[in-house]
Amino acid sequence: MSSQPKLVLENVSMTFQTDGQPFTALAPVDLQIPANKFISLIGPSGCGKSTIFNIVAGLQPPTTGRVLIDGEDATGLIGRVGYMLQKDLLLPWRTVLDNVALGMEIRGVKMKDARERAMPLLAKYGLGGFEHRYPSSLSGGMRQRAALLRTLLVDQDVVLLDEPFGALDAQTKGRMQEWLLQLFNDFGRTVVFVTHDVEEAIFLSDEIYVMASRPGRLVEKLPIDLPRPRDRSVVSSPRFVAMKKYCLDLLHMDKPASEAA
């Protein structure tokens, strides 16, 4: 059954009650994500990207619908996916090493074993020499690396990344994207990635879902058939530029007339 999708969203919708008024943050969404692919969700802010992640991670019960992982109902179950929230959320009183080991520790791995497992990975993925430092002394890029390693080390097949590079400067962001592709290659997980940066989404992904807001919904699925491994120079290729323009047009269509002017 290798063709079974890794992650499925069936008719998932979310309606919040704000001041007694129902507010549809997410209209019913159907989504099938194949194993070992890199999928991006792009869309304007407020279109429900984080809401989808919260539902998949079991932190938020959906109003309707089910979440399936490997064909099993995982709606409302926590700890079934690796989830990197929009902030790095490193614990200031733990060293980088102990922050990265947190996920394993919570799953009941002995602290000593968790550290032993994390240590070589820190060195390999650009945090060598920072193992025993505290997060406050790290740069933004380093903090994101630590948060991402923590997410990957919980050993779940599905990894959700919510705008991990949103707050980084362009140069650091570029380096982090390449670093992430290396990780994706080495760890072989199913990644769902949220961003509002179209170029980033195309550069990283196998497939992109474009979303729209009011109500939040999926509007289009775009396969990205650029060969891997990808080099930075791909961004100026005609295929890339054409896809980028197409995505941007889709995103702009969503804006109400007053904003688009």
Added chain:
Amino acid sequence: MIEPRARPVRRLPVRRDWPSSLIALVQVGLLVGLVLAWELGARFGVIDPFFWSMPSAIFQTGVIFFTQGDAFTDIAFTFRSTLLGFFIGTTMGSLLGMSFWWSRNYARIMQPYIICLESLPKLALAPLIILVFGMGLSSKVAIATALTLVVSTLTSYAGVQAVDKDQERLFYSLGASRWQVFTKLVMPACIPWIISILRVNIGLALTGAIVGEFVSSQHGLGRTILYAGQTYEIPLVWVAVFVLSALSMVMYVSVAYLEKFLRKGIVH
């Protein structure tokens, strides 16, 4: 036409820091001057020596208090009740405050009682506490505990409420249990809040202990002050007050040091 007035040309004010030795010299000089003025004022009748006493008499009484009197028993008594009240109040209060994390309903039910306890002038209960706990050490510890407990509860509860909701969500996304969230997130996050009240609490505990001794006691610096005042032994009042200040400073400095040590070790 009004001529614009020439703007005064200014330089950045220069800070002139005196050397520490000069500062210390002035500090000692002030103290010596004050003591001297007190002594001379009392001797020449500018201030009434009966009420104010004078430094030389105070010094003599101090020597007697330490060589023949109960100085060490009193210091030990006040010191012990203060420390015990400080530890019991801070620990119990912190645990109580953090326990509110477990249930919002429980926190809401308890809230009016806590506010009531906070606004209650706890020292007014001192005579009652003495009746219940007796004249010995335990009643002083109880008053010191009562003063520190409520502050600790409120502060650690504020710490609980300040725990980052997203950090909590991160823990749950990793599959954490409530107990794991409590021990690995809530408790460490509250520690800086608890550390921040240690210095306030040591002062409160000392106040509680002294008031307990005022109401009824057989030992302690507070009892000595009250007893000396009632028998018009003004020099002894001063001696006890000075010893008490010294004790208070020693405890304050120790707690400040403890705080620095804890901050370095736990909080980053």
